[in-house]
Each structure stands twice: as C-alpha cells, then as structure tokens.
Amino acid sequence: MIVFYALSWFLVFGLFALWSLAAWAVHAVAMWSVSNAGALTGVTSGVDGLRLPEWLSPWVPPEIAQTMTSLLSSFAPVVESLLQTAPALTGxxxxxxxxxxxLGSALLVLLGAGLHLLIAMWHRRGGGSGPQPASQVLA
Structure with a gap:
C-alpha cells in the first residue's frame, strides 16, 4: 500500500518540478522581452510605408486602403509610447x-493531499487489503 502513496507523491513532485520549470522559463522570456522592448522604439515609424500588395490592389477599393493606412499611422504613437514604458513593468x-x-504550487499540494486521502479511503474499504487469512481462503 505504501507504493501507492509513494507513486502519488512522486507524480505530484514531478508535476511540481515541471510547473516550476515552466514558470521559470516564462519569467525569463517575459523579462527578456520586456527589457528589450525599449530597443524597438522607432520601429513603428515604418508604418507609413505600408501598402497593399500589387496583386490585391485591384480588389480593394482605394477608400478602404487609405482608411486602413491612416488608422495604422494613428496607432503608431500609442505603440511607440507602450514600447518606451515597457521596461518599467518588469517588477x-x-x-x-x-x-x-x-497558486499553482498550492493546487499541486492539494492534489497530492487529495490523492493521499483517496488512497487511504480505498485501503479502508478493503480495496488494498493484504493477504487474506487462511480461514477466509478455505471458505
């Protein structure tokens, strides 16, 4: 019966290790992205040069193309300011x-405790009983 307890806690600790590794990786990537976002300032100035591909131009009315270009150029200052303030968000x-x-770690500990209780209840109901006495085997 102790094997089931060991297997359940081994599973929980394995999931905890994977969860911790994933959190560390997401933290590292997010911090790298946010800290380097300030280097991307000036990239949005290329919005004015955006045009529809030549093969698509006959199918799109010129008014829609002009509206989309003006809409993109109006978003450029907003994106620029967001990129400049991004490094301040690291903390x-x-x-x-x-x-x-x-929170995820706490849920994993609760999962382990739940599995532990489930195994204990299964053992008490007779699902995990050891060898039966000879009197029950002969009957």
Missing part, C-alpha cells in the same frame, strides 16, 4: 508570474 510582471506559480 510587476515578475510579481504576477510568481504569484501564479505559488
């Missing part, structure tokens, strides 16, 4: 990622 992003990691 909050780090806290959010690790709070989510903590």
């Amino acid at each position: 909050g992003l780090s806290m959010v990622i690790w709070v989510i990691w903590g």
Whole structure:
C-alpha cells in the first residue's frame, strides 16, 4: 500500500518540478522581452510605408486602403509610447508570474493531499487489503 502513496507523491513532485520549470522559463522570456522592448522604439515609424500588395490592389477599393493606412499611422504613437514604458513593468510582471506559480504550487499540494486521502479511503474499504487469512481462503 505504501507504493501507492509513494507513486502519488512522486507524480505530484514531478508535476511540481515541471510547473516550476515552466514558470521559470516564462519569467525569463517575459523579462527578456520586456527589457528589450525599449530597443524597438522607432520601429513603428515604418508604418507609413505600408501598402497593399500589387496583386490585391485591384480588389480593394482605394477608400478602404487609405482608411486602413491612416488608422495604422494613428496607432503608431500609442505603440511607440507602450514600447518606451515597457521596461518599467518588469517588477510587476515578475510579481504576477510568481504569484501564479505559488497558486499553482498550492493546487499541486492539494492534489497530492487529495490523492493521499483517496488512497487511504480505498485501503479502508478493503480495496488494498493484504493477504487474506487462511480461514477466509478455505471458505
């Protein structure tokens, strides 16, 4: 019966290791992305040069193409300001990622406790009884 307890906790600790690795990887990628977002300023200035491909131009009315170009160019300053302020978000992003990691870890511990209780209940109901006495075997 102890094997079932060991297997369930081994599963929980394995999931915990994978969860921790995933949280660490997401944190590393997010921090790298946010810290390098400031280097992308000036990229949005290329929006003015966006045009429809030549093969698509006959199928799209010129008014729609002009409206889409003006809409994209009006979003350029907003995107530029977001990229400039992104490095300031690193502290909050780090806290959010690790709070989510903590909640997931707590759920994994609860899963382990639930499996432990489930195995104990199964053992008490007779599902995990050991060898039967000789009097029951002969009957």
